[in-house]
Amino acid sequence: MPSHSATRPVLVLVGPPGAGKTTVGRLLASKLGVDFHDTDEAVEQTAGTTIPELFRTRGEAHFRALEHRVVTTELAGHTGVLALGGGAVMDPATRAALRDHMVVFLDVDTRQAVRRVGRSGNRPLLAGDPTAKFDALMRERRAVYEAVATTVCVTTDRRPAEVAAQILQALAARGDAPARIHVGGPAGYDVVVGRDLDAEVAAMVGPDATRVLVLHPGALTDRAESLRAALEGDGRTAIRHTIPDAEQAKTLDVVAECWDLLGTERFGREDVVVALGGGATTDVAGFVAASWLRGVRLVNVPTTLLAMVDAAVGGKTGINTAAGKNLVGAFHPPAGVVCDLTTLATLPADDLRAGLAEVIKAGFIADPQILRLVEADGGAGARTPGSAVLRELVERAVAVKARVVSEDLREQGLREILNYGHTFAHAIERTEGYRWRHGDAVAVGMVFAAELAHATGILDAAGVQRHRELLTMVGLPVRYEGGTWSELLEAMTHDKKVRGNALRFVLLEDIGRPTVLRAPEPAHLEQAYARVRASA
Template identity: 65%
Template sequence: MTRRITVTAEHTYDVLIGSSLLGELAPLLGGDVRRVLILAPHALATTAEAMREDLLAGGLEAYIAEVPDAEEAKTAQVAAFCWGVLGQADFTRSDAIVGLGGGATTDLAGFVAATWLRGIRVIQVPTTLLAMVDAAVGGKTGINTAEGKNLVGSFHSPRGVLADLSTLETLPRHDLVAGLAEVVKCGFIADPEILTLIENDPDGARTPGSAVLAELVERSVAVKASVVSQDLREASLREILNYGHTFGHAIEFTERFSWRHGAAVSVGMVYAAELARLAGRLSEDVVARHRAVLELLGLPTTYRGDRWPRLLEAMRRDKKTRGDMLRFVVLEDVARPTRLEGPDPTLLTAAYAEVAVDQASSIDL
């Protein structure tokens, strides 16, 4: 059974969640498309080729651009390579890009689509849990620079998203677990039933093909669709989707992206919860629930204690920062997100002490 969740942005589009969805690609492209460029990492070369052959059979010109895996794809050099392919194949404003892969691939595909001829259509086909519930939905695109993560980008909504749950069956376990951090985030900021589902059946939450995981994906996409439909360009409400990300992105940057995004966000949520508690915003029970839910899934909740100066410097480059004032998404309770602006430096350091250990809890993630 295919679930359809509608997002209203600069245009309306659907996120389809189900199995065997590649046949839905052509209808999403639209009848005026003549050329399609599929961006995909080498690991998905077979899938990309099958997709290309289907498009060719439908009378379209279809090309594949193989891009690096993970965060190595999100560079100006890779984007320039993709622009070169588009130019050499004479792509026009009525043509399209397909992003096939994880969150880094869909971020790159969206950015390339947003910048080619000032914007052509993009269809996202996420193949990881992280991409399905977060990166592929909502129209945020971006690449990294030497100074930080996602500092260059644009808002450019897809024309559709195909979240084929069957692709999760071959996803490495660490990647699946890391993706669950974004699911937990949606539970804490908006949908407490997500947390209850995980607490009642953590094994089901980590099992591809399970009814529990399918419901978690649907609920998480519904949370993001609702928020994005109200605030596409992150003027206000959409910032809540960054819960745990200020500290999490700082970990990623400090670790030179050797940590998976979800693992870093997991620690980032605990940091944000501790910061809110120290600021008198959040109860100890909700902080403890953060640790309990994340640890049930096998996600890290601590980080090494010798990185504070680097982390603080990275957080000052966060997109939510205004001038010299750090801003954090925090909670007043489950499903009650708010902002904490310009917290006292002693609070920042004290919250770090609550997550700091001699060694990071899970470098594998």
């Protein structure tokens, strides 16, 4: 994490027009007792005219050159809070100057950004059709904002004071203190990432609960007992219940046992279910919490990398049936998620490796900086449980998922991109009787998706090769020789993403540019399968 110097900004705010950089920046400066500077205001002072007039009379190129000089000066000399103009980060020299600063990306959805500034007349790049122009700007800039940021904060439908409080927590979180990533929506919550976080679990359980059920697999009995005792020490009745490990837990019989226990112990609407374990545990515990009394409070405490960056965040819960995986479930956001990185030190190397598939997926669909972090040292930092690299990868992957699910809780649109690689992956899992690790299947599924995108002409050969190289770098599989094509194709037809009997695949047009392909040509599917079998 960056360190602060007395001759540089305390923090730098970046983001698109309408994200709230000026409003939040002034509030932060007031709370920190420092000055606030806005580089757009400094450009206008230097030019002696407004930015719209500067665009009109001198053009964008002149404005950008002046903007870069102003930003460089402010980064070198301002000691308070600094807000950059929306496009400032597109200059490579500006991005280089931002290295080692605390940079906060304020993210906002199109609807709210346009409502705030789109029709004000003071934004030359949004003139005409503000909605279309904003969407185009974000397609161009989002990956850059995420790459320069040390913290991402969503401002959509949130009060400036709430946003400022999250940023102040992130500022305090530099070093060994936990980081907090907010997931928006009707019932927003925080994902806490750090070490030795048992106190965070108790805080998320909240003061109103009198009973807590801790669900866990047998391998985590000691940890579950320690957590149960700590909750009892706070004056609650805490019960722990062991459920099967992995996919064996995700059955209606296991759920029914939990319902019976909740009934016997007289759990009410104010009480809480805590999920301690991997993705299967959070899936089944979430469904138990969602269905008991039509919904009780849930706290997820994921103990695997896969669960931290995927299953525990987003509110999806589910169990399996004979017809397929996760076909029964509910959307039930947790009250909070606690990602205690100390648990990764005891995670088997194969499970850590499998979890990296979901991390790398987040890089391919939304945050290319994740890919660069993995590549920088040949994957060594990503595979090391206590490394600063792995911590940043977790935080970035969680931030990607937080942004997506904040905008699309119930998978009506944007959230579908999180299924990158999953259609073929689920087919592998079903064909193999769920004996494959989910992350291993997703890794092969991403290669299949890349090959399919290449076969249809939307992704170049270099993009496909980068998939293979990155996944191989961390020890993930990139080929699959089991089953037959007919078996896999049949399994894919049972995927939840099938619409009107037509297969749908999330594919990439480029790194960070996902799209959805409906009803691909059978020849293209078979070509992708042949390449995955050969992995050539």
